[in-house]
Amino acid sequence: MKPAPFKLCVPEEEQEILALLHEYGSEARVLAGGQSLVPLMNMRIMQPKVLISLNRCSALGYIHEQNDGYALGARTRQAEIEDSDLVATQLPLVSAAMPYVGVRASRNYGTICGSLAHADPLAELPSVAAAMEAQFEIASVRGKREVSSDEFYLSALSNCLEPDEMLRQVWIPKALPESRSVFLEVSNRSHGFALVGLALYASIDADGICRKVRLAAMGLSETTLRLRLAEKLLEGNVLTDELIEQASVVSTDATEPHSDIHADGKYRRRVASTLVKRALQNCSETVN
Ligand SMILES: Cc1cc2nc3c(=O)[nH]c(=O)nc-3n(C[C@H](O)[C@H](O)[C@H](O)COP(=O)(O)OP(=O)(O)OC[C@H]3O[C@@H](n4cnc5c(N)ncnc54)[C@H](O)[C@@H]3O)c2cc1C
Numbered sequence: 001m002k003p004a005p006f007k008l009c010v011p012e013e014e015q016e017i018l019a020l021l022h023e024y025g026s027e028a029r030v031l032a033g034g035q036s037l038v039p040l041m042n043m044r045i046m047q048p049k050v051l052i053s054l055n056r057c058s059a060l061g062y063i064h065e066q067n068d069g070y071a072l073g074a075r076t077r078q079a080e081i082e083d084s085d086l087v088a089t090q091l092p093l094v095s096a097a098m099p100y101v102g103v104r105a106s107r108n109y110g111t112i113c114g115s116l117a118h119a120d121p122l123a124e125l126p127s128v129a130a131a132m133e134a135q136f137e138i139a140s141v142r143g144k145r146e147v148s149s150d151e152f153y154l155s156a157l158s159n160c161l162e163p164d165e166m167l168r169q170v171w172i173p174k175a176l177p178e179s180r181s182v183f184l185e186v187s188n189r190s191h192g193f194a195l196v197g198l199a200l201y202a203s204i205d206a207d208g209i210c211r212k213v214r215l216a217a218m219g220l221s222e223t224t225l226r227l228r229l230a231e232k233l234l235e236g237n238v239l240t241d242e243l244i245e246q247a248s249v250v251s252t253d254a255t256e257p258h259s260d261i262h263a264d265g266k267y268r269r270r271v272a273s274t275l276v277k278r279a280l281q282n283c284s285e286t287v288n
């Protein structure tokens with residue numbers, strides 16, 4: 001199957017990209033790595049009249065230190081992030097998740113912002129962004145605005161971008177020295193899309209007390225889901241086996257995971273609870 005006819009624009013400057021987005025509005029789509037968009041166009045699930053490619057705009061390919069964190073530009077490839085020593089030391093949760101995102105061939109061209117904007121409920125990077133409380137910088141001819149992960153994700157494959165807006169960069173805070181970052185997922189086959197996954201970021205002080213805990217799961221809801229009940233239970237307390245058990249139980253309370261040919265909702269909830277337990281045990285082992 002081949003895509004419906006479309007016009008391809010390949011601007012070299014960011015302002016040109018924004019002007020084209022403004023000119024074509026909802027008829028256009030941003031083309032980043034094409035690893036999700038092109039297959040959807042080939043199946044004619046998506047039929048944009050105009051594609052506005054980011055791929056010749058080198059100014060959007062960067063990993064910049066910014067305000068106690070790092071800004072990752074819209075054209076930064078997933079493989080660049082995966083290979084970056086800086087990301088490995090400063091953003092360990094991002095590094096931990098990268099090997100789960102597709103295959104190396106898709107990561108060579110796929111972008112981090114493309115994965116975030118695509119908003120697949122089973123994608124790893126939206127959960128990493130939620131757990132790290134990333135800031136999404138959105139640009140249009142009207143200027144820039146910033147939103148949190150909660151504000152960015154609306155539902156499956158749906159984000160808060162206006163038709164003439166692009167996700168210009170994602171800003172992720174540096175991991176604190178005393179923090180722990182754990183990424184776990186279960187899928188039917190290696191390198192397949194996850195059934196359920198979990199991103200954990202926790203800062204634990206010298207007395208073993210959880211000062212801050214962020215848990216974000218994929219596969220439990222239409223978007224990445226912060227497990228706030230468990231976070232609240234853990235914060236201010238020492239990670240004991242009893243507390244870990246309680247947290248893994250409450251973590252999936254009130255969740256209604258969907259069922260499909262890959263797994264049913266009950267199974268997804270049970271797996272998520274187990275991943276919470278394993279991730280917290282992993283944390284407590286490195287503390288003790
Ligand atoms: C074999 C294979 C396996 C894969 N497995 C996984 C997996 O396990 N986990 C996973 O998360 N992903 C997986 N993917 C998808 C992959 O990670 C894609 O790279 C990613 O989903 C989209 O990023 P992209 O840069 O390729 O964007 P594109 O495919 O170019 O775009 C995706 C969507 O986002 C929009 N978009 C892209 N960039 C922007 C922007 N800056 N601003 C506004 N809108 C934008 C596009 O218009 C489009 O609607 C897989 C892909 C392949 C081919």
